[in-house]
Amino acid sequence: MISDKRKKIIKLSSIIGTIAVIIAISLFLVIRYQVEGEKNMPFKPTKIIVISSAVTSERTDNETVETASEENTENTDEAENQNTEQQPAESYIWDENVVQTNDVYIYISKNENYKDAASIKNVRIENIQILEKVKVGKIQVYMPNSLDEELYKYINGFAVGTSLTYTGGAIDNKKTLEIGSQGGLICLSFANIDLGRYQSNEDSQIEQGAFILEKMNLTDEDLKFKVSFDLIIDIGNKAYKGTYVLDLPSENLVGNKESHYELNDLNNVVFKRCKFK
Numbered sequence: 001m002i003s004d005k006r007k008k009i010i011k012l013s014s015i016i017g018t019i020a021v022i023i024a025i026s027l028f029l030v031i032r033y034q035v036e037g038e039k040n041m042p043f044k045p046t047k048i049i050v051i052s053s054a055v056t057s058e059r060t061d062n063e064t065v066e067t068a069s070e071e072n073t074e075n076t077d078e079a080e081n082q083n084t085e086q087q088p089a090e091s092y093i094w095d096e097n098v099v100q101t102n103d104v105y106i107y108i109s110k111n112e113n114y115k116d117a118a119s120i121k122n123v124r125i126e127n128i129q130i131l132e133k134v135k136v137g138k139i140q141v142y143m144p145n146s147l148d149e150e151l152y153k154y155i156n157g158f159a160v161g162t163s164l165t166y167t168g169g170a171i172d173n174k175k176t177l178e179i180g181s182q183g184g185l186i187c188l189s190f191a192n193i194d195l196g197r198y199q200s201n202e203d204s205q206i207e208q209g210a211f212i213l214e215k216m217n218l219t220d221e222d223l224k225f226k227v228s229f230d231l232i233i234d235i236g237n238k239a240y241k242g243t244y245v246l247d248l249p250s251e252n253l254v255g256n257k258e259s260h261y262e263l264n265d266l267n268n269v270v271f272k273r274c275k276f277k
Helices: 005-038 062-069 073-079 211-215
Strands: 041-057 096-110 122-130 139-142 163-171 179-180 184-192 198-202 224-232 239-248 259-263
Touching: 041 211, 041 224, 041 239, 096 211, 122 184, 179 184, 184 224, 198 211
Parallel strands: 163 179
Antiparallel strands: 041 096, 041 259, 096 184, 096 198, 122 163, 122 224, 139 184, 224 239
């Protein structure tokens, strides 16, 4: 016959064993969530397209004069002392600002396996970082412009800092930064804005796109950089965050009008719940 003392030991051991199993299961679920993240989000990114190219804009006389003035500031006193006159800047048939562009399109779709009703409140791109800098130039991020037919204008008014928000609406509207409440498309552009100028008296015309990069003696290696950003899908009472890393520009750009690539398998990016705004 089992003594009362032994019964208490068995009972205590059973309780301890049960608690240990519960803790082990809880730890397993926590670790699994950290590794796999959310498995049944109401909306999820389904595709990313990157289109890389280049654009040019003609420099004005004012820009040329201002640049010449800035470059000669340090020598002004010396020039005045020598009573020499500044020679006029050389005139070119083509005097172009050059920007290498990388337009990123992110498609977000409704998860048909998610049974509850849900609508997108907003989609936010946050914590934008340049992980690896370009060898030539400087990277700036831009939002779509709302002024005219061009999707992007590479001017200060449309520059982005470290975040960009698209609000849920009836339909997509890139110029007003809206995404359909049941899914849609958002975009932004990573631009190399400091490649310099292309000056020439030889070309009868300049081909559109990235052909001009080859004329500037640039290589694909000169233009490579790496970025990361957090993508947050906010449905009002819940929000989900995942982090993307992109190598830009897309390959084999120099010597071509443009290049692009698609990411169709985004399962390697883990989304987890986060605080919503």
